[in-house]
Amino acid sequence: MTRKKKTRSMADKVTIRTGRRKDYKQWRHDNPDEVASSRRFTRKKQDQRKQQAARKLERMQQAQSIAIHPERSSSDGEDK
Numbered sequence: 001m002t003r004k005k006k007t008r009s010m011a012d013k014v015t016i017r018t019g020r021r022k023d024y025k026q027w028r029h030d031n032p033d034e035v036a037s038s039r040r041f042t043r044k045k046q047d048q049r050k051q052q053a054a055r056k057l058e059r060m061q062q063a064q065s066i067a068i069h070p071e072r073s074s075s076d077g078e079d080k
Contacts, residue, residue: 028035037045
């Protein structure tokens, strides 16, 4: 018996539901309510986003503030 080649493709792994693995993409498109991420994956991503937001907020608080639009003096040559 020949061994099956290892693959990373999700379509190649799925042989249920439609019977043909080529139909998996179409099946996913037709049945979005049946295709959902696992609770573990969803929780992991939520935690990652929270950590990322916390790190970003910390960076913003530590950053040096700069004046984006400093007060313009009248001698900038803009008067006509």
